[in-house]
Amino acid sequence: MSGVKIEKITKSYGTIQVVHGIDLEVAEKEFVVLVGPSGCGKSTTLRMIAGLEEITSGDISIDGRLVNRVAPKDRDVAMVFQNYALYPHLKVFDNIAFGLRIRKESKEHINKTVAEVSEVLGLTPYLDRRPAELSGGQRQRVAMGRAIVRHPKVFLFDEPLSNLDAKLRTQMRAEIKQLHKRLGATSVYVTHDQVEAMTLADRIVVMNDGHIEQIGTPMELFVNPANTFVASFIGSPPMNQMPAQIVGSAAGFQAKVNDNVTFAIPDNARVEEGQQVVVGVRPEHLSLNAGDGASAIPISLNLVEPLGSEALLHTSISEHSLVVKAETHGDISHLNEVTQVYAPKHLVSVFDAESGLALTGQRG
Amino acid sequence: MAMNMNLYSRGDKLFALATSVLIGLFTVATLYPFIYIAAVSFSGGFAAAAGKVVLTPVDATTAAYMYILSDPQFWRSYLNTFIYTIGGTIMSLLIVIPAAYALSRPQLLGRRFWNLFVAFTLWFNAGLIPFFLNMRDLNLLDSYFGIIISFAVNAFNIILLRNFFESLPNSFEEAARMDGANDFQILWKVYIPLSKPAIATITLFCIVARWNGFFWAMVLLKSQEKVPVQVFLRHTIATLSDDQEFTATLSSQPYGPESVTAAIIICTIIPVLIVYPFIQKYFEKGILLGGVKE
Amino acid sequence: MDSIQSKQAASKELNVRPKRSLKHKLIWLGDHFKNEWQLYIMLAPAIIWFLLFLYKPMYGLQIAFKDYSIFLGVKESPWVGWEHFQTLFSNDQFIRAFMNTVKISALNLLFGFPAPIILALLFNEIINATYKKTAQTIVYLPHFISSVIIAGIITTAFAPTAGIVNTMLGWFGLDSIYFLTRPEWFRPIFVGAGIWQEAGFGSIVFLAAIAGVSPSLYESAVVDGASRWQMIWKITLPSILPTIIIMLIIRIGNIMEVSFEMIILLYQPSTYSTADVVNTWVYRQGLQSGQYDIAAAAGLFNAVVAFVLVMLANTLARRYGRTSLW
Numbered sequence: 001m002s003g004v005k006i007e008k009i010t011k012s013y014g015t016i017q018v019v020h021g022i023d024l025e026v027a028e029k030e031f032v033v034l035v036g037p038s039g040c041g042k043s044t045t046l047r048m049i050a051g052l053e054e055i056t057s058g059d060i061s062i063d064g065r066l067v068n069r070v071a072p073k074d075r076d077v078a079m080v081f082q083n084y085a086l087y088p089h090l091k092v093f094d095n096i097a098f099g100l101r102i103r104k105e106s107k108e109h110i111n112k113t114v115a116e117v118s119e120v121l122g123l124t125p126y127l128d129r130r131p132a133e134l135s136g137g138q139r140q141r142v143a144m145g146r147a148i149v150r151h152p153k154v155f156l157f158d159e160p161l162s163n164l165d166a167k168l169r170t171q172m173r174a175e176i177k178q179l180h181k182r183l184g185a186t187s188v189y190v191t192h193d194q195v196e197a198m199t200l201a202d203r204i205v206v207m208n209d210g211h212i213e214q215i216g217t218p219m220e221l222f223v224n225p226a227n228t229f230v231a232s233f234i235g236s237p238p239m240n241q242m243p244a245q246i247v248g249s250a251a252g253f254q255a256k257v258n259d260n261v262t263f264a265i266p267d268n269a270r271v272e273e274g275q276q277v278v279v280g281v282r283p284e285h286l287s288l289n290a291g292d293g294a295s296a297i298p299i300s301l302n303l304v305e306p307l308g309s310e311a312l313l314h315t316s317i318s319e320h321s322l323v324v325k326a327e328t329h330g331d332i333s334h335l336n337e338v339t340q341v342y343a344p345k346h347l348v349s350v351f352d353a354e355s356g357l358a359l360t361g362q363r364g
Numbered sequence: 365m366a367m368n369m370n371l372y373s374r375g376d377k378l379f380a381l382a383t384s385v386l387i388g389l390f391t392v393a394t395l396y397p398f399i400y401i402a403a404v405s406f407s408g409g410f411a412a413a414a415g416k417v418v419l420t421p422v423d424a425t426t427a428a429y430m431y432i433l434s435d436p437q438f439w440r441s442y443l444n445t446f447i448y449t450i451g452g453t454i455m456s457l458l459i460v461i462p463a464a465y466a467l468s469r470p471q472l473l474g475r476r477f478w479n480l481f482v483a484f485t486l487w488f489n490a491g492l493i494p495f496f497l498n499m500r501d502l503n504l505l506d507s508y509f510g511i512i513i514s515f516a517v518n519a520f521n522i523i524l525l526r527n528f529f530e531s532l533p534n535s536f537e538e539a540a541r542m543d544g545a546n547d548f549q550i551l552w553k554v555y556i557p558l559s560k561p562a563i564a565t566i567t568l569f570c571i572v573a574r575w576n577g578f579f580w581a582m583v584l585l586k587s588q589e590k591v592p593v594q595v596f597l598r599h600t601i602a603t604l605s606d607d608q609e610f611t612a613t614l615s616s617q618p619y620g621p622e623s624v625t626a627a628i629i630i631c632t633i634i635p636v637l638i639v640y641p642f643i644q645k646y647f648e649k650g651i652l653l654g655g656v657k658e
Numbered sequence: 659m660d661s662i663q664s665k666q667a668a669s670k671e672l673n674v675r676p677k678r679s680l681k682h683k684l685i686w687l688g689d690h691f692k693n694e695w696q697l698y699i700m701l702a703p704a705i706i707w708f709l710l711f712l713y714k715p716m717y718g719l720q721i722a723f724k725d726y727s728i729f730l731g732v733k734e735s736p737w738v739g740w741e742h743f744q745t746l747f748s749n750d751q752f753i754r755a756f757m758n759t760v761k762i763s764a765l766n767l768l769f770g771f772p773a774p775i776i777l778a779l780l781f782n783e784i785i786n787a788t789y790k791k792t793a794q795t796i797v798y799l800p801h802f803i804s805s806v807i808i809a810g811i812i813t814t815a816f817a818p819t820a821g822i823v824n825t826m827l828g829w830f831g832l833d834s835i836y837f838l839t840r841p842e843w844f845r846p847i848f849v850g851a852g853i854w855q856e857a858g859f860g861s862i863v864f865l866a867a868i869a870g871v872s873p874s875l876y877e878s879a880v881v882d883g884a885s886r887w888q889m890i891w892k893i894t895l896p897s898i899l900p901t902i903i904i905m906l907i908i909r910i911g912n913i914m915e916v917s918f919e920m921i922i923l924l925y926q927p928s929t930y931s932t933a934d935v936v937n938t939w940v941y942r943q944g945l946q947s948g949q950y951d952i953a954a955a956a957g958l959f960n961a962v963v964a965f966v967l968v969m970l971a972n973t974l975a976r977r978y979g980r981t982s983l984w
Contacts, residue, residue: 052538069689073544085539089557098553099543146543376886383783390777391793394800394858397811400822404814415817415825463704466697473690478701485712487972488965491957492937493944494715497732501718502710517707547696576804579919583945594806598923601810622820629810636802644795 003028003186004049004154009058011044019044020210021058026154026188031180033189035197036207036233042190043158045207049188050079050156063153078147079156083163084139086131086146092118093127096145117149120182137168144176148183157189161196173199194234198222206230224361228278228351231358237283237312242320243353244279246271254295255279255350261317264295264345269360276353283312283325285347288335294342297322304335311335398633405429405627409620427618428627438628440589441596448511448581448592449574455516456570461563464522465551468529469537479526485519499584506586515573515580521566528562529555564646575636597628722955735951742955751930752956755939758932759960763913765849771909773853774860775902779890781861782868797858809923812851813838838924841932848924848933852917867901868894904975911971914964936960 004026011019019041026032034042047053049060051072060067067075078099086095093114094101100110118124121141131139140160147155157176161169177200180187191197197204198218206213206221206229213233214226225231225239232238244255244263253271255263263279271277287294299315299322311332313324324341350359372380399419404412408423416422432438466472467479504510532555540550556563578594585591591599604621619627691698717732722742724735746752777797784790800808815821816837824834837843875893884892895902918937925933936956944953 050542052541069685071693072542077542079539079542081535081539083533083535085533085535087536087539087554087558098540098545102544102549146539150543373885379886380783380785383780384786384789387777387780387784387789387793390780390857391796394797394854397815397854400815401811413820415820415822415828418822418825459703459707462700466701469697471690471694472697472701478705481705481708485708487968488716489961490712490715490719491954491961492940493950493954493957494718494721495711496945497718497721497950498711498715501714513707514711517704517711519708522704547694547700551700572802576802576806578804578806579922594804597810598806601806601813622814622817625810625814629807632807633803637799640799640802641795644798 003030003063004188005059005061005064006045006049007059007061009045009048009060010056011041011048011053012056017056018210019048019056022207022212024205024212024215026186028186029184031187031189031200031202032205033191033197033201033203034205034207035191035194036213038192039209040207041210042192042205042207046156046158046188046190049154050077051075052079076153077156078150078152078154079158080140080143080147080160082159084131084143084160086139086142088131091128091130092123092134092142092145095131095142096123096149098146099150113149114145117145120148120179121145136164137172140164140172141175144179148179153186155185155187157187157191159191160189161191161193169193169196176200195236198234204234206233208233224358225280225349226358226361228280228356231280231349231351235282237323237325239280239282239349240286240322241278241280241351242317242322244277246273246275246277246350248273255348257320258318260298262295263297263343263348264293265348265350266346266360269350271350271359277359278351278353278356280349280351281343281347283323285344286322286324286326287342287344288324288326288338290342291344293345295345295348297341297343298339299324299341301336301338304332306332313338313341315341401626401629404623405630407623409618409623412622412626413620425618428620428623429631431619431624432627432631437588438593438596438631441591441593444508444590445575445592445594447508448577449571451508451512452516452574453567453570455512456518456521457563457567459517460521460525460566461556462551464525465529465547465555467522467526469547470534482519482522486523496583505584506590508590510584511581514584515577518569518573521569525559525562525566528559532558561646568643568646593632597632600628601625719954719958721951722958724951726951726954728950738951742952743959745952746956746959751934752936752939754931755934755936755956759914759916759935761932762845762848762916762935765845766852766916767909767913769849770853770856771906773857775864777857778861778864778868779894781865782894783886783890794858798862799858800855801859803855805917805920805923808851808855809920812847812924816847839926839928841929844925844929844933848921851920851924863905864898864901867898871897900978903978907971907975907978911968912964913967914960 004024006022006024006026009019009022010017022041022045024032034045036042044053048055049062051067051070055068062075062077087098090098096114096117097110100113105113114127115124118127121144123138123141123145126134126138126142131142134142143160160176161172164172173196180200189196189200201218203215203217204221205215208229214221214230216224216226218234221230221234225234228241232241242257244257246253247256247262248254251264252267253265253269253273255265255277257263257279263281265271265279286297290296297317299317301313301315302321303314305312305314306328309328310325311328313326313335315322315324315338322341324338326335326338328335349361351357352359400417403419403421404417405428406421406424406426407417408425409427411417411422463482467475467482469475472478499505499510499514502510504514536554536558537550540554545553576594577592578598581592582595582598585595588599604625721732721735723737723739724732725738725741726732726735730736781790781794784793816823818824818834818836821837823837827834835843837847871894875897876889879889879893914936916935916937918935918941921933921935921938922941925938937960940953940956940960943949943956
């Protein structure tokens with residue numbers, strides 16, 4: 001019995017198709033995050049699960065039951081909206097109790113359930129207030145409370161943290177994760193923020209332009225991105241990418257960017273001599289110290305951005321930029337003299353220049 | 365736009381004075397007719413007929429009021445006005461609010477058609493005769509229900525409220541839908557509470573239109589005991605100015621045709637004046653809701 | 659790692675939407691009504707009302723082309739084609755009524771349209787908030803007064819012996835005038851009453867527009883040394899010009915709508931020459947004399963002219979501004 005099963009879902013508005021065939025299975029109790037840039041179709045897909053958008057073709061099943069033609073209220077799902085959609089004229093208690101009252105639950109049941117949920121979310125002191133009197137984080141919790149109190153089979157989150165400032169977002173992220181641990185509910189979460197995706201998800205679905213680019217655990221996506229899009233989307237700062245050509249050498253294939261710069265690439269790379277590729281390496285994987293099998297990369301340093309214990313070095317290799325993340329050890333002055341960085345062979349990724357598909361890492 | 369008067373040049377100060385005076389004149393001109401009529405109503409019949417009343421009552425007497433207030437027809441017509449106003453407004457709201465809500469929902473099939481169907485009635489009107497003949501056809505002449513129902517709906521109000529509903533974020537409806545509410549519940553529990561200013565505005569429009577309604581009440585109602593007070597007022601004025609005999613008898617009374625007319629006018633205005641201060645905040649917003657937006 | 663969906667594989671399906679069969683559409687329709695029937699219930703009373711009270715009369719409008727007899731009813735009465743319209747256009751009284759409609763509207767436009775604008779501009783110059791608020795409260799009031807009452811006040815005030823106007827004329831040694839019987843006085847009184855009733859309330863829209871003008875425009879003008887008078891011409895008026903134009907277009911669109919209720923209350927046979935408008939003519943011919951078919955024809959003519967004007971106004975407004983009367 002799976003939580004949510006999405007098969008070949010498409011969505012069109014008129015003649016314009018915006019979601020081109022999505023397949024996804026969300027296991028029970030799993031927290032899946034749909035992430036991607038604006039307009040990639042993630043919210044549309046979520047809304048199709050909710051029943052707020054019509055499914056143009058394909059099937060959606062919740063808990064083994066086909067729900068294509070089932071109304072939202074009968075799908076046993078609850079949704080947390082981006083702008084919370086709290087009823088401004090109702091107190092917090094009534095906001096949370098709204099769905100229960102519609103379903104004509106008994107007064108005792110309503111009082112008990114709302115009290116429980118408020119307790120969990122820390123909202124008990126605010127039950128008598130109206131949304132306008134609450135802070136952003138509190139409103140967010142009320143929105144979640146409204147969803148939780150219905151004990152749905154699936155929780156749907158539509159970019160719930162987008163309207164919060166950075167600090168609050170960090171805090172709420174942790175709360176959502178703890179809540180999920182505690183409630184163990186199947187959840188589908190939509191965001192454009194890859195940090196949220198990385199921290200919250202059991203599995204991430206990277207979407208772009210109506211397609212799924214890759215599905216995997218956060219670490220899988222980080223270590224083995226399936227294509228250049230995922231590689232540049234996941235990870236902050238994004239993976240460095242530059243065009244190169246495969247050349248053979250005694251030590252194996254290498255990716256040659258220009259006459260001065262050549263990257264040693266993993267042995268299991270599926271490349272051929274002369275192939276045009278995109279070579280990628282993450283800023284945090286570049287080292288300032290030579291190591292075993294690490295390619296020496298000459299760079300010209302443009303800017304050092306101190307972040308505290310780490311610093312970002314903005315460098316260039318001819319016309320390409322290369323960002324390096326290095327530890328500062330409390331002093332950045334030594335960083336100003338960096339002229340060479342090192343790329344360990346096993347941490348270099350290679351992508352086909354034309355298709356963008358990964359040529360390193362495990363095949364799916 | 366708060367401007368500091370101290371920064372005004374002498375020319376500006378003169379200008380400000382001039383504008384104040386002009387506004388003052390217009391305000392006085394607005395008020396004066398009311399004061400005049402009030403004065404006439406409290407004046408002796410002879411003085412009123414002779415045109416001696418300017419600002420204050422001459423030969424002050426409440427005789428005109430006594431005469432009017434003892435006329436059961438007057439009270440009857442007042443009651444009728446209340447019936448038409450309250451009944452008509454309630455009927456209006458019952459029809460207009462749900463319709464406006466339905467028209468504001470994107471999932472309504474044929475929405476563009478229905479909107480056009482409604483808006484068209486603002487642009488083209490079949491005219492007095494067809495409307496009258498239709499009322500006769502429907503057997504709604506000379507009846508309370510006829511008056512109440514036949515003016516119950518106004519496309520302008522529907523459009524105003526519909527626009528307001530459309531301006532509320534859709535996520536309210538979606539959240540309520542996810543919570544399990546059906547359309548009736550969403551309208552009643554969520555959208556109506558959130559639309560108080562707009563609903564107050566159209567209620568106000570309805571009440572004013574009904575209270576002041578005259579022409580069709582006069583045409584459609586034959587029985588004098590069903591007419592609203594505006595028609596009663598009209599008949600009295602017409603009778604008083606046309607009927608010489610009646611006027612002749614009146615001039616031997618302490619009240620006269622002019623002061624009686626004035627008394628009825630005052631009696632009809634009083635409720636409006638009483639309610640007026642309370643509604644001021646609503647119609648100012650209402651104009652902005654329904655009128656031309658920047 | 660789950661299977662990778664590559665762009666290339668999916669690109670075959672790009673922008674190709676599966677055709678929906680009739681069965682599919684019917685199923686969708688069934689689901690739609692099962693879920694949304696309440697919306698249609700909500701809409702129904704209004705639609706039924708419109709059909710019964712505003713659209714059904716349009717059906718009855720055909721008597722404009724018939725020789726209508728009450729006994730035969732609308733359907734059975736014989737067609738006479740354009741006969742009534744020919745009668746109308748050769749009828750002096752009707753032509754006069756039509757011309758009066760236009761003339762009175764023009765006067766309303768000339769004097770009645772600028773009045774609320776001027777009032778708004780004047781209000782804007784008032785510094786004392788209390789004075790402004792009080793004055794506004796007072797001038798909005800006449801809008802809420804019924805036409806019967808206003809007509810009653812006018813009738814009393816302009817009465818030959820009893821009226822204050824004639825009394826005041828007497829102070830200046832002038833003879834009294836029986837205003838309401840004289841055709842040359844009807845229009846000034848009527849238009850004046852209209853301004854008295856609507857200028858105050860009508861200024862609200864313009865005041866709102868003026869409030870929307872950014873204060874920094876005035877502030878920089880102050881620094882430049884402009885006088886208040888200059889600011890009105892150079893800042894305020896140009897800024898609210900869009901609103902003025904939209905209101906003007908709407909006004910012109912409604913040119914055929916002269917408040918005939920007020921006219922009925924104020925006119926007399928002796929003033930018909932200037933006071934009689936199309937709808938009052940229709941009222942007398944139709945509702946009072948029972949000549950329903952000709953009156954309906956006149957009403958139809960009026961409605962069609964009005965419709966054309968409103969459509970024109972709408973198109974202009976939409977093209978010019980961002981609003982329409984939709």
